[in-house]
Amino acid sequence: MSDSTVEPPPRKLRSSLAPSDTIFRLIARGGGGLVLLITGGIGIFLAYQAKPTLQTYGWKFFTEQSWQPEANQIGVAAILFGTVVIATIAIAISFPLAVATSLYITEWAPRGLKKSLVAVIDLMVAVPSIVYGLWGFFLLQPWIIHVSRWITDFFGWIPIFKVDTDPDAAVFDGATYASSAFIAGIVVAMMVMPIACAVMREVFEQTPRGEREAALALGSTSWGVVRAVVLPFGRGGIIGGTMLGLGRALGETIAVVMIVSPLFEINWHVLQSGSITISSMIALRYGEAQGSQLNALMAAGLVLFVITLIVNLIAGFVVARSRSGAGTEI
Amino acid sequence: MRTLPSTGPRYEPPRPGSNGASPFLPPLPSSRTPIDPPDPIEPVEPIEVEPPPEPERRKLRVVDVQDRASLGGAALAGLSLTWVLYSRILPTEGTLGFIVCWWLSFTAFYLLLTGLRRGRVVLADRFAVLLAHSGAALVGIALATVIGYTLIRGAPALMHWNFFSQDLRTAGPLEPLSTGGALHALAGTLIQITMAIAVTLPLGVLCAVYLTEVGGRASRLVRSVVEAMTALPSIVAGLFAYVVLLISFGMRLSGFVAAMAISVMMLPIIARSSEVVLRLVPSGLREASLALGATQWRTVWSVVLPTARPGLATALVLGTARGIGETSPVLLTAGYTTYLNLNPFSGPMTSLPLFTFKMSQSPENNYISRAFGAAALLLVLVLLLFAFSRWLAGRGRSGAR
Known part of the structure; x- marks a missing residue:
């Protein structure tokens, strides 16, 4: 078979961009580059500004409790501790509520009510934090100090619930219980709950119908469906949503400023007045800061940013890795 | 149960010229042969058919x-x-x-x-x-x-009209609620958020277009940095604007600096959510446009962006709701004043969250009432924005085919 037709050489395809496209691409690249410059610039700028502080104080920056720039004592130990404590309290309160609410919306809410409930949760995400702060300070605090006192009365033998006050005093000493990390934690919980709830709900909604129905056909109750199908499927969403909420809780500023009374030492007694977080410390101290003190604030801000960044990255990783994320592709 | 129609459409024999042709022209040669009209259908009594006995529906709920x-x-x-x-x-x-x-x-x-x-x-x-x-x-x-x-x-x-029509220059802590108001804070909020939108919307959408349409090796880096920056605590964004614009560049506290601080906070949020929206545009639409010979620029401008418009609007509105209520960046950069200041480039300019915060720190009851008034106003603004975004999203969905 030698007379096979000679294959013609393939035509050379050459495409060149239209002039308008060249400009378009240039502009788009420029936009992307500018956004990269601005957003990435913050991180680099923070690191650059924080460097002198970290160099001067070294490891002591993370172990020193007090923040007294005038006495040359600067450290984030107490501030970091307060930040973590308030965020932990917020997550401990918001996690069960978020799971219960998102399960209620996906599983048990009446069909007519469901859409509005979803809208309400989305709305809660958008409520400004100052509104939550006012609510916490003026409405919640006068109530919660009695709860704090009750917890101290009955569980005061657990060290973290202890409050340094005379429990048998004739007059109830409300000020000792006010402005505590516990109250700030509750308010922050109110703020992060909707975020966590929205993420969880979205993931729960994507549970495959077939698996739900299979569980029902095997005779499981509605809780059985949730336990056997929805929760395992949505585990990534639960962890991811909680982590996202944690990221918000760590960075929350104004509600914490309104509620806690600043105290620059490690305070294990969460029900007792006095705590501090990185963000509220920045909000309180930026005005009187200059030069190296400003650098110290930037260093504290960098620490906060790195923590929230790690938390968010883990959240994104967990959500993307889990099976739950697979359903979102369109 | 099926019954024959009692009155069906009557068949009418074709008349000359009835098929759209003029009666004065000779009839077009037609391959159709005329059909005799069928006999008119007699109405038939509907036949009663016993419906098959439906199986009794099992009750799925066991709540009695x-x-x-x-x-x-x-x-x-x-x-x-x-x-x-x-x-x-x-x-x-x-x-x-x-x-x-x-x-x-x-x-x-x-x-x-x-x-x-x-x-x-x-x-x-x-x-x-x-x-x-x-x-x-x-x-x-x-x-x-x-x-x-x-x-x-x-x-x-x-309840007092002067809350919307006066600023606080004449009203001290002890003045009743019938004098002074939050006009300066409301105006400040609107000016600052408008400027922030003017900065973040073009940049954010441009960045999203770059990420989805142009791409390239650097786009991964841009995407991960933008994603990482959505974690930026708002106080750090404020501190950044404070240090760069006020300390390094020597600007004064002003509405412009506050708007920049809000923009720094909003930009990653808007860029990221716009990218998510643009990704949802079916690639078939893009390919169809390119196959028709449109340039990429034309495709993006006339196909991709209009398709994504409702989603982009929702992303923008939700980002705005975040930006409008954020206190901490404004706290560091706007400066507190009791005067109405409409010029964002000179002089401090208060916004509603900042006004609320400062008023709530006061022990005077009237100031606290004003704080709640401003907070309620802010809440109403956010509610309106939110309802608007719902409406936009709903309109987009009903318009989609």
């Missing part, structure tokens, strides 16, 4: 009257027990404690009553359902108090 009764009964029993023990016998008092004890005894009674009739599996189910309902109710009550309390405490200030 007794279950409902045990729910109500448990609530009543819990209330009575709590009243007797909590209010009468034990040395306890307080509304919150009463409600908690009621809930606990209600749960105990309910589980007991259910356990008497049903097995452990159903018991666990009922308990889980009860917990989920209680959690959701608690969240609902909390949200209702947040919004209701703000609006109720804010109402006295909002």
Whole structure:
């Protein structure tokens, strides 16, 4: 078979961009580059500004409790501790509520009510934090100090619930219980709950119908469906949503400023007045800061940013890795 | 059951010229042969067919009257027990404690009553359902108090028209609510958020277009940096603007600096959500446009962006709602004043969240009322923005094919 037709050489395809496209691409690249410059610039700028502080104080920056720039004592130990404590309290309160609410919306809410409930949760995400702060300070605090006192009365033998006050005093000493990390934690919980709830709900909604129905056909109750199908499927969403909420809780500023009374030492007694977080410390101290003190604030801000960044990255990783994320592709 | 139609469409024989042609022209040669009209259909009595006996529908829900009764009964029993023990016998008092004890005894009674009739599996189910309902109710009550309390405490200030028409220059802490207002804060908020939108919307959408349409090696880096920056705490964004613009560049506290601080916070949020929206545009539309010979620029401008417009609008509005309520960046950069200042480039310019914060720090009741008034106003603004975004999203969905 030698007379096979000679294959013609393939035509050379050459495409060149239209002039308008060249400009378009240039502009788009420029936009992307500018956004990269601005957003990435913050991180680099923070690191650059924080460097002198970290160099001067070294490891002591993370172990020193007090923040007294005038006495040359600067450290984030107490501030970091307060930040973590308030965020932990917020997550401990918001996690069960978020799971219960998102399960209620996906599983048990009446069909007519469901859409509005979803809208309400989305709305809660958008409520400004100052509104939550006012609510916490003026409405919640006068109530919660009695709860704090009750917890101290009955569980005061657990060290973290202890409050340094005379429990048998004739007059109830409300000020000792006010402005505590516990109250700030509750308010922050109110703020992060909707975020966590929205993420969880979205993931729960994507549970495959077939698996739900299979569980029902095997005779499981509605809780059985949730336990056997929805929760395992949505585990990534639960962890991811909680982590996202944690990221918000760590960075929350104004509600914490309104509620806690600043105290620059490690305070294990969460029900007792006095705590501090990185963000509220920045909000309180930026005005009187200059030069190296400003650098110290930037260093504290960098620490906060790195923590929230790690938390968010883990959240994104967990959500993307889990099976739950697979359903979102369109 | 099928019945023949009693009145069907009558067949009419074609008349010359009835098929759109002029009667004066010779009829077009047609391959059709004229058809005789069929006999008119006689109306037929509908034939009664017994419907097949439907299988009795199985009840999927296993909640019967007794279950409902045990729910109500448990609530009543819990209330009575709590009243007797909590209010009468034990040395306890307080509304919150009463409600908690009621809930606990209600749960105990309910589980007991259910356990008497049903097995452990159903018991666990009922308990889980009860917990989920209680959690959701608690969240609902909390949200209702947040919004209701703000609006109720804010109402006295909002009732006065001067709250919207005057600034606070003449009203000291002791002045009644009938003088002075929050006009300067409202104007400041609107100016600052407008400037922030003017910066973030083009940049954010351009960045999203770059990420989805142009791409390239650097786009991964841009995407991960933008994603990482959505984690930026707002106070750090404020501190960044404070240090760069105020300390390094020597600017003064002003609305412009505040708008830049808000922009720094909003930019990653808007860029990221716009990218998500642009990714949802079906690639078939893009390819169709390119196949018709459109340039990439034309495709993006006339196909991709219009398709994504409702989604982009929603992303923008939600980003705006975030930016408008954020206090901490403004706290560092805007400066507090009681004067109405419409020029964002000179002089401090207060915004609603900052006004609320400063007023709420005061011990005077009138100032606190004003704080709640401003907070209520802010809340209403956010609610409006939110409703607007819902409307946009709904319109986009109904318009989509």
